Amino acid sequence: QQQQQQQQQQQQQQQENNNESVTIPKSNTNAQNKVSNKKVKCTKSKNEKIINNSPNSIEIKNSEHTEKLDVKIQSQVKQKKSKDKSIQNTNNTNTNNNSIENNNNNNNNFDDFPRSNYTMRDINDYCVKKGIPSLAQGMIELAPPALLRNLTSETINREDIHRYRTRFGEDCYREALSYMINRFYNVNIPKDAIIATAGVTAGIVSVLMMARSEGKNRVGLIEPAYTYHIFQSKMVFGQHPIAVPSKPDFCPDFDKIQEALDAGIDVLITSNPHNPSGRVWRKEELQRLTAMTEKANCRLIVDECYSEMIWKGESYSPVYEKLDDHVIAVRGFSKTLGMQSWRMGYAISSPQTIAKMMAIHDPIYICVSWYQHSLAEYLKDNYDDFRNHVNSVNDLMQSNWAILAPAFEKALGWKPVNPEGSMYGCFYHNSTTDIDAVIASLRCGAGVCPGSMFSVNSNPNTGYVRIHCGVTKEKAQRIANNLLQSIH
Numbered sequence: 001q002q003q004q005q006q007q008q009q010q011q012q013q014q015q016e017n018n019n020e021s022v023t024i025p026k027s028n029t030n031a032q033n034k035v036s037n038k039k040v041k042c043t044k045s046k047n048e049k050i051i052n053n054s055p056n057s058i059e060i061k062n063s064e065h066t067e068k069l070d071v072k073i074q075s076q077v078k079q080k081k082s083k084d085k086s087i088q089n090t091n092n093t094n095t096n097n098n099s100i101e102n103n104n105n106n107n108n109n110f111d112d113f114p115r116s117n118y119t120m121r122d123i124n125d126y127c128v129k130k131g132i133p134s135l136a137q138g139m140i141e142l143a144p145p146a147l148l149r150n151l152t153s154e155t156i157n158r159e160d161i162h163r164y165r166t167r168f169g170e171d172c173y174r175e176a177l178s179y180m181i182n183r184f185y186n187v188n189i190p191k192d193a194i195i196a197t198a199g200v201t202a203g204i205v206s207v208l209m210m211a212r213s214e215g216k217n218r219v220g221l222i223e224p225a226y227t228y229h230i231f232q233s234k235m236v237f238g239q240h241p242i243a244v245p246s247k248p249d250f251c252p253d254f255d256k257i258q259e260a261l262d263a264g265i266d267v268l269i270t271s272n273p274h275n276p277s278g279r280v281w282r283k284e285e286l287q288r289l290t291a292m293t294e295k296a297n298c299r300l301i302v303d304e305c306y307s308e309m310i311w312k313g314e315s316y317s318p319v320y321e322k323l324d325d326h327v328i329a330v331r332g333f334s335k336t337l338g339m340q341s342w343r344m345g346y347a348i349s350s351p352q353t354i355a356k357m358m359a360i361h362d363p364i365y366i367c368v369s370w371y372q373h374s375l376a377e378y379l380k381d382n383y384d385d386f387r388n389h390v391n392s393v394n395d396l397m398q399s400n401w402a403i404l405a406p407a408f409e410k411a412l413g414w415k416p417v418n419p420e421g422s423m424y425g426c427f428y429h430n431s432t433t434d435i436d437a438v439i440a441s442l443r444c445g446a447g448v449c450p451g452s453m454f455s456v457n458s459n460p461n462t463g464y465v466r467i468h469c470g471v472t473k474e475k476a477q478r479i480a481n482n483l484l485q486s487i488h
Helices: 002-019 066-106 120-130 146-155 171-185 199-213 227-237 254-262 283-295 351-365 371-381 383-412 434-443 473-485
Strands: 048-052 057-062 194-197 219-222 242-244 267-271 299-303 327-332 345-348 415-417 424-428 464-468
Touching: 120 434, 146 371, 171 194, 171 371, 171 383, 194 199, 194 351, 199 227, 199 267, 199 299, 199 327, 199 345, 199 351, 219 227, 219 254, 227 267, 242 254, 254 267, 254 283, 267 283, 283 299, 283 327, 371 383, 383 415, 383 424, 383 434, 383 473, 434 464
Parallel strands: 219 242, 219 267, 267 299, 299 327
Antiparallel strands: 048 057, 194 345, 327 345, 415 424, 424 464
């Protein structure tokens, strides 16, 4: 009796194994391997024969359990078709999301939109909350080069880099910067003319603090001016900076600059390429500006955060020909290499001015991160990768502008101002105020930055808005689709 029971159990187990045998493709893809939740076991018993053994599939037929197998396979095929249909419906839903989003935005008055005391980051956060793609905050949405990230993952395991770093920056970092500048710009800048800074912001603030320690207290900003230069000047000097207007086409107005110098400004800040317009300063313009500020005993700070992001015109800096004591160029890699949170920057000036900067930067920022070691290795030993990455980013910025500019113009009637560098572009709008233009854009499914953000005196209607192009090509196209669909 025990032997008979064992034989019955074995037959029952064999029958269950036969029922679990199904036809499956020979593939390693996850989607195909998930046809059954159980591990498929294909065996040939006395009641089975293999009727098809092609390279792409194995089909097994069991003479005793064909009907049960067919039912099981049909059930699984139906489940797979249902899943495929669900995926297709999801894709269709995603494709139509822009249209649905635009309908919702068109019916939204955006009454909760902040109309005062806001920054571009506030606008970006608002867009995130509302599920609207944002081009307001200058935040490049691209990762650093893979090679640089790999170097950094190796560097962190070193035991000798986690103490405070040297006050001027590590020699390897400053030497790598000097090497990169020579290769990229064909200019010789000695190591002693470079100081490592905790991002461009730390460089700007250190120069402002240095100027204050020298008794200077009247800061002029060439408008449009980068928003945080306005804030930083207020915080360091405790008073409002002086606006130095540009011409309507964003070209420098040297008559206004001279008036400001004659009125006593002793620190002047600008950016090149210009933020927000993307205009590149001409060599002769910067030479003239350098001479004017030197004559007036005025420090000149040039924010060159986007110095590698120039595709039209000449890449020139006042520090290329002569290292004047009164001129400081401040640069970084936040946008060029997509390493915004790394806070890696540097400043160039005469060795005397760099020494004064160090005395300010050191007690405030202590030192620059150990990231400088991996960045130094990347710039010096892998320069070709750096150059290729910069070229690809610049190509992306231009192609994204080519996608976005016509869409904004067609959807909102805005006139684009073609940039020559940076990651930005501006539009002349046709609304009553800059904020009205921003809300009009939100209704069309895109967040933008009002020109009033770059006005020293918060002019509510500068007549323009700014976008950034630091997104993937796919996101740029999606935003353009939002804008164009809003017309209908």
